[in-house]
Amino acid sequence: MAKTPIATLGEFGLIRHLTENLPTQQPSTLKGVGDDAAVMNFGNVRVLMTTDLLLEGIHFNLEYVPLKHLGYKAAVVNFSDIYAMNGTPTQITVSLGVSARFSVEDLEELYAGVRLACERYGVDLVGGDTSASMTGLTISITCLGTAKEKDIVYRNGAKEHDLICVTGNLGTAYMGLQLLERERMALGDRQMQQGENVKAFEGREYLLERQLKPEARRDIIEALRKAGIKPTAMMDISDGLSSEILHICHQSNCGCAVYEDKLPIDYQAAVVAEEMNLNIVTCALNGGEDYELLFTCDINDYEKLVPLDDVYIVGHITKPEYGTNLIGRNGEEMALQAQGWQAFKQNQNTQPGR
Amino acid sequence: MAKTPIATLGEFGLIRHLTENLPTQQPSTLKGVGDDAAVMNFGNVRVLMTTDLLLEGIHFNLEYVPLKHLGYKAAVVNFSDIYAMNGTPTQITVSLGVSARFSVEDLEELYAGVRLACERYGVDLVGGDTSASMTGLTISITCLGTAKEKDIVYRNGAKEHDLICVTGNLGTAYMGLQLLERERMALGDRQMQQGENVKAFEGREYLLERQLKPEARRDIIEALRKAGIKPTAMMDISDGLSSEILHICHQSNCGCAVYEDKLPIDYQAAVVAEEMNLNIVTCALNGGEDYELLFTCDINDYEKLVPLDDVYIVGHITKPEYGTNLIGRNGEEMALQAQGWQAFKQNQNTQPGR
Numbered sequence: 156m157a158k159t160p161i162a163t164l165g166e167f168g169l170i171r172h173l174t175e176n177l178p179t180q181q182p183s184t185l186k187g188v189g190d191d192a193a194v195m196n197f198g199n200v201r202v203l204m205t206t207d208l209l210l211e212g213i214h215f216n217l218e219y220v221p222l223k224h225l226g227y228k229a230a231v232v233n234f235s236d237i238y239a240m241n242g243t244p245t246q247i248t249v250s251l252g253v254s255a256r257f258s259v260e261d262l263e264e265l266y267a268g269v270r271l272a273c274e275r276y277g278v279d280l281v282g283g284d285t286s287a288s289m290t291g292l293t294i295s296i297t298c299l300g301t302a303k304e305k306d307i308v309y310r311n312g313a314k315e316h317d318l319i320c321v322t323g324n325l326g327t328a329y330m331g332l333q334l335l336e337r338e339r340m341a342l343g344d345r346q347m348q349q350g351e352n353v354k355a356f357e358g359r360e361y362l363l364e365r366q367l368k369p370e371a372r373r374d375i376i377e378a379l380r381k382a383g384i385k386p387t388a389m390m391d392i393s394d395g396l397s398s399e400i401l402h403i404c405h406q407s408n409c410g411c412a413v414y415e416d417k418l419p420i421d422y423q424a425a426v427v428a429e430e431m432n433l434n435i436v437t438c439a440l441n442g443g444e445d446y447e448l449l450f451t452c453d454i455n456d457y458e459k460l461v462p463l464d465d466v467y468i469v470g471h472i473t474k475p476e477y478g479t480n481l482i483g484r485n486g487e488e489m490a491l492q493a494q495g496w497q498a499f500k501q502n503q504n505t506q507p508g509r
Numbered sequence: 510m511a512k513t514p515i516a517t518l519g520e521f522g523l524i525r526h527l528t529e530n531l532p533t534q535q536p537s538t539l540k541g542v543g544d545d546a547a548v549m550n551f552g553n554v555r556v557l558m559t560t561d562l563l564l565e566g567i568h569f570n571l572e573y574v575p576l577k578h579l580g581y582k583a584a585v586v587n588f589s590d591i592y593a594m595n596g597t598p599t600q601i602t603v604s605l606g607v608s609a610r611f612s613v614e615d616l617e618e619l620y621a622g623v624r625l626a627c628e629r630y631g632v633d634l635v636g637g638d639t640s641a642s643m644t645g646l647t648i649s650i651t652c653l654g655t656a657k658e659k660d661i662v663y664r665n666g667a668k669e670h671d672l673i674c675v676t677g678n679l680g681t682a683y684m685g686l687q688l689l690e691r692e693r694m695a696l697g698d699r700q701m702q703q704g705e706n707v708k709a710f711e712g713r714e715y716l717l718e719r720q721l722k723p724e725a726r727r728d729i730i731e732a733l734r735k736a737g738i739k740p741t742a743m744m745d746i747s748d749g750l751s752s753e754i755l756h757i758c759h760q761s762n763c764g765c766a767v768y769e770d771k772l773p774i775d776y777q778a779a780v781v782a783e784e785m786n787l788n789i790v791t792c793a794l795n796g797g798e799d800y801e802l803l804f805t806c807d808i809n810d811y812e813k814l815v816p817l818d819d820v821y822i823v824g825h826i827t828k829p830e831y832g833t834n835l836i837g838r839n840g841e842e843m844a845l846q847a848q849g850w851q852a853f854k855q856n857q858n859t860q861p862g863r
């Protein structure tokens with residue numbers, strides 16, 4: 156049988172390929188593969204379920220990621236998926252695969268981060284699995300959450316004229332990563348670990364924090380509820396705005412116009428991008444790991460939306476035949492492209508062949 | 510800070526150490542860490558949740574495990590944990606980390622196994638995550654299940670005079686593994702993969718099947734329900750009977766007497782053990798991966814229990830001061846010992862240092 160390299164499908168293509176036409180048999184399954192979380196009906200409330208697998212060397216680099224931060228982030232990114240369904244995260248399980256280079260104290264650090272995240276977000280750690288691994292650290296987290304049926308927001312509800320909104324700012328976590336990578340190259344690992352890089356990061360702590368210790372936007376979910384706004388579609392931005400808005404447009408069968416000059420960009424991030432000769436707009440569109448929320452809402456909610464802190468209207472939903480476009484500062488239209496997450500290609504370059 | 514090697518705590522010690530004193534904040538959390546599955550209350554039914562992480566080179570060897578079988582087994586061992594709570598598995602998520610040596614067709618094979626297991630057991634595959642890995646294959650599965658509150662069986666309900674029962678036979682999956690390992694050493698990998706080992710396994714297919722394609726004992730759970738028996742404590746046997754009965758005795762605060770001559774042992778397994786100079790009783794007590802059920806039930810259920818197919822009474826629960834003992838064929842008592850799963854130690858030997 157011919158063997159097809161995984162890179163030919165890409166991450167999204169592979170997942171789609173493996174999970175298409177999955178039948179469901181359980182009456183409790185309301186929504187399977189294809190959104191931020193699966194949705195189940197077990198009685199009074201709907202139960203949401205999401206999962207993430209983090210692998211050393213692919214998703215994190217322990218040369219500059221402290222284990223406590225890693226534990227915190229691994230938990231929070233799952234909470235973010237539940238909030239992105241307009242739900243409340245309630246329980247997680249944590250499975251670890253650890254090689255012999257890790258000590259008990261290392262795992263205590265990692266767990267301290269997970270526990271801190273759980274405490275802050277009111278989530279219970281209810282189980283897991285810990286085992287040896289041949290190399291490196293593997294973290295797998297599954298999160299349950301709850302929502303009332305009428306509150307759940309899927310990716311497929313956007314409609315023409317809806318406003319496209321994002322929270323916080325975009326590309327900042329990516330710029331934090333670039334800073335860390337640059338210092339690692341310049342200083343070598345030993346100094347990184349001993350904190351000799353502190354000076355190089357002065358005044359840029361916010362960028363590092365966005366990369367190393369992101370927060371999930373519970374505050375926005377609460378603010379929207381308080382304001383009486385229910386988004387028509389929503390997801391969290393983990394792979395970059397371009398990729399995520401294309402998911403919403405694809406699933407909602409619509410087009411979009413996103414305005415370059417409306418993208419919320421952090422001042423520090425812009426300065427560092429300039430320094431590094433990077434295009435900050437490209438970083439904001441494709442950077443990834445922001446864990447901000449992207450949502451669409453009815454144009455009639457405009458008045459309620461405007462007073463909300465840290466929410467930015469970046470465009471609107473269009474008819475599908477218009478396409479999915481970015482409107483540049485000069486008014487030119489460019490088709491948005493999902494760069495998504497190219498780890499399969501990177502991996503193929505560094506790990507050639509069986 | 511002093512660094513403590515993980516092997517000094519062992520697998521069970523490590524998990525206990527990392528998860529002790531975990532507070533819960535969610536009213537929906539009824540039972541967190543410490544049983545086959547966590548238990549949540551979301552309304553009409555109780556929701557069970559269990560998770561397993563499988564790592565190449567630690568939990569499976571692709572030199573003799575076909576990917577389809579691996580997918581099947583990875584799903585079924587999670588179903589087994591839900592049945593062990595007297596529940597019904599309903600949904601799973603599957604996360605994969607795959608290195609570039611795997612092709613799309615490889616992952617299709619793996620998923621075909623997962624799908625087959627889901628189809629057979631009526632479980633829905635509702636989500637997951639697929640990403641690149643630096644080396645090897647990582648599989649993380651989380652399973653949800655349901656049960657009525659009154660039906661759930663924990664590990665902590667065993668009481669003096671209860672009967673100790675096991676299903677199927679013990680040590681068989683371990684003997685299957687020994688056979689596969691022996692042939693791998695003798696033939697080398699190339700021939701293994703080309704099926705030249707078929708003859709060496711003739712008449713021993715059952716042992717291989719127990720190792721490569723175990724089933725979860727849904728049939729027993731149904732038979733117990735039909736017979737009107739609710740076990741007082743239950744768990745599945747993944748790390749060997751010794752280890753598991755000690756968990757039940759510890760959590761139920763009791764002792765036990767297990768009779769050597771009552772242990773159900775498969776004839777083929779006994780023959781192969783003889784051939785390999787292994788003690789079949791030791792294999793039955795500590796072999797692991799049987800995925801049979803271990804349960805205790807009230808002595809008054811004896812009459813209902815006896816007619817059940819494939820259920821064997823192997824001993825009884827005692828006062829805690831009696832200890833946890835194996836009664837040999839000559840009547841001598843030996844303290845049962847949890848060998849459990851020694852992967853952390855193995856790993857330390859083969860992977861020295863950071």
